[in-house]
Amino acid sequence: MQFNPDAFNRFLGGSGNIGQQYQWYSSDACPCADRHSGMGKPGCPLCFGRGRQFAAPVTGVxxxxGQSSQREWAQFGVYEQGDVVMTIPENTPIYEIGQYDRMTALNATNHFSQVLVSGSGAERLYFATQAITRVFWLTLDGTAVVEGGIPVVAADGSLSWPAGGQPPPGAQYTISGTKFMDYFCFGNFPSNRNMQQGLRLPRKVVLRDFDLFNR
Incomplete structure (x- = not known):
């Protein structure tokens, strides 16, 4: 039997087939990371305590x-709720993905709502945001809700309010909206099918919810 990489690419591609659009962020260990645990240094301005530095995103497919592959992965005993198994064609930049790299699904979104502290120096969203829909906090006596303005999210996840409506310094506030599904590459699926006899066949990798990164 002769494998055909072009046939795999057409089947897995994004032109009306089963492929979807993703942004891939290759990563490198941050020099601040602990040599034994891999944990980043809290407050590091480069990795923000993640222990990895991520490059600019590259879009691919x-x-x-299938569900059977996910059941197979679960049988290894290291499965986490939300893990997904992904197959990558060889004609996309994502084919070079490595462990701990980040992947953002551009065709899937989810609601989020979290609490931050204004002016804490740690006001940052660590995921790819689609839209911010609401910002609010309580009055000092805790009896009423104050609706704030919608912030601008920078590329590094930091927040700013150029149109006004920023929470007062020290206020604990809720920010809600929608985010793109975000993952990191937990590792290569146990298989050596790619590179068979010199052919660049599809790779299979396991992705884990980015919220669990370095935990």
Whole structure:
């Protein structure tokens, strides 16, 4: 039997087939990371305590694998709720993905709502935001809700309010909206099918919710 990489690419591609659009962020260990645990230094201005530095995103195509592949991964005993198994064609930049790299699904979104502290120096969203829909906080006596303005989210996740409506310094506030599904590459799926006899066949990798990164 002769494998055909072009046939795999057409099937897994994004032109009306099963492929979807993703942004891939390759990563490198941050010099601040602990040599034994890999944990980043809290407050590091480069990795923000993640222990990895992520490059600028590159857009590519990949496809979610069948449910049977996910059951197979679960049998290894290291499965976490929300893990997905992904198959990557060889004609996309994402083919070079490595462990701990980040992947953002551009075709899937989810609601988020979290609490931050204004002026804390740690006001940052650590995921790819689609839209901010609401910002609010309580009055000093805790009896009423104050609606704030919608912030601008910078590329590094930091927040600013150029149109006004920023929470007062020290206020604990809620920020809600929608975010793109965000993952990191937990590792290569146990298989050596790619590079078979010199052919660049599809790769299979396991992605884990980015909220669990370095935990």
């Amino acid at each position: 990949a496809a979610l694998s």
